[in-house]
Amino acid sequence: MTDTLVRPPMSAAALDADDRAALVESVRRLLADRCTEADVRRIMDSESGHDPALWRALADLGVVGLVAPEAAGGAGLGPVELGMVMEEAGAALLPAPLISTALATTLAPDLPGVADGSRIAAVAFAGSHDWTGRSDVRLDGDRLSGTARFVPDAAIADVIVVASDDGVFAVERGDVEVTPLPVFDRTRRMADVAFYGPATRIGDAARVKATRDLGMVALAGEQAGGARRMLEITVAYATDRHQFGRAIGSFQAIKHMAADLLLESESATSAARDAARQLAEDAPTVDAAVALAAFACADAFVRVAKDGVQMHGGIAFTWDHPAHLYLRRARSGAQLFGDSAVWRERYIQALEAQA
DSSP states (O other): GGGOOOOOOOTTTTTOHHHHHHHHHHHHHHHEEEEEHHHHHHTTTTTSSSOHHHHHHEEEEEEEOTTGGGGGSSOOOOOOHHHHHHHHHHHHHHOOOOHHHHHHHOOOOOOOTTTTTOOOOOEEOOGGTOOOTTOOEEEETTTEEEEEEEEEEEGGSEEEEETTTOOOOEGGGGEEEEEEEEOOOSOEEEEEEEEEOOOOOEOGGGGGHHHHHHHHHHHHHHHHHHHHHHHHHHHHHHHHEEEETEEEGGSSSHHHHHHHHHHHHHHHHHHEEEEEHHHHHHTTHHHHHHHHHHHHHHHHHHHHHHHHHHHHHGGGSSSSSSSSHHHHHHHTTTTBBBEEEEEEHHHHHHHHEEE
């Protein structure tokens, strides 16, 4: 149960390898207890797609405010710890606004109630920071106008944070029009947000890029964790499923596919963790590392999930099997902050800048 979880020190200065391992173990145990496949299905079939009790448990563990400054009630940790937590979240298909909260508490650490989980924030990128090309939000005097499309977690958010070339703005939920959208992946709800009134400036544009990179590191960690778990499910099935008197995992074609997926999964994990480390250290090659993780982890998760479904045979196409849930999460995540083509172009640009 959650009250028996090991709570590691949550100070960035004190968090060594053992503390990080304790943090990961605590999150893993919480999700094993409160985010089983049955829980995921229950939450994703609910009207809101959100479980306040699970969110409160994550907040009590310190996960919700993981990267928020300690002065704002957060843990004050960084990209490495966030990436490690997101690997566990991805493996469990956690249907919760962790990435949105990490973005919001980085953009606007003083937003009341977000770091402690009592309020939920959604983040919409606009202008040159919107690499999906879906938003036309603009600043007209002291007012925001236009629509941000496919904003994660907007339907359950108490406040919408807009990160644009003109600065960072906060708009209360009652001052925007939120339209929930039908989604392919019901574990990640999205909505259109229409702006039509005054907005409160809460920061300048200087921190938007680093925040977007943090979001990409978090998403890459989620994708690496999802790919790893999908591979584990597939290998377990290939070991247990027998045909012609043999486990199908002993067939050479299945062995080759499994080996390819292992390479994809391990490469994704390496790329995600390297990007998190470089972002934490503000390394000179961080732009290339983040861009590489962005497309490598997205592509790896899609490949592992897609081929894993094929290796399961017909059973994976049924609603009762979890394989298709991982494929849905992989497909939706691959479009969240710009697709792989966008990030490949950014990767090339970063390499050229380093030359």
